[in-house]
Amino acid sequence: YQWEAALLFGQEGFWEAALGAWNGPNRVETIGFARGLRFRWQEKNYVSAQAGLHYITRRTENLGTPLQFGARLALGRTMGAYDLSIGYVHFSNGKYLFGWEGPNYSENFVTLQAGVRF
Numbered sequence: 001y002q003w004e005a006a007l008l009f010g011q012e013g014f015w016e017a018a019l020g021a022w023n024g025p026n027r028v029e030t031i032g033f034a035r036g037l038r039f040r041w042q043e044k045n046y047v048s049a050q051a052g053l054h055y056i057t058r059r060t061e062n063l064g065t066p067l068q069f070g071a072r073l074a075l076g077r078t079m080g081a082y083d084l085s086i087g088y089v090h091f092s093n094g095k096y097l098f099g100w101e102g103p104n105y106s107e108n109f110v111t112l113q114a115g116v117r118f
Helices: none
Strands: 002-008 011-022 028-041 045-056 067-079 082-092 107-116
Touching: 002 028, 011 045, 028 067, 045 082, 067 107
Parallel strands: none
Antiparallel strands: 002 011, 011 028, 028 045, 045 067, 067 082, 082 107
């Protein structure tokens, strides 16, 4: 769920609350909160960047702590009340930055996101 936020660095801003999950041997469910920026061109097209914190339901061989950083870069287009984007998402606990113990191989995904403005 996204809602508009004040301009940041002169660009459109937004907040996002998200639920997510992936399956396989490193299956995880997540809930997160992020702040993002949207850089527009040609009025309907945009590039967005966001970063935030996520809680994961279990540790895996790739994610060693329950608190993870999440980052997403996306290319999108608005069409009236609809929004469609393709993006790249990265989850990591920042082990190398903070020196935490445990694995941090990260998880990375290509995403397709569709939204409707209420």
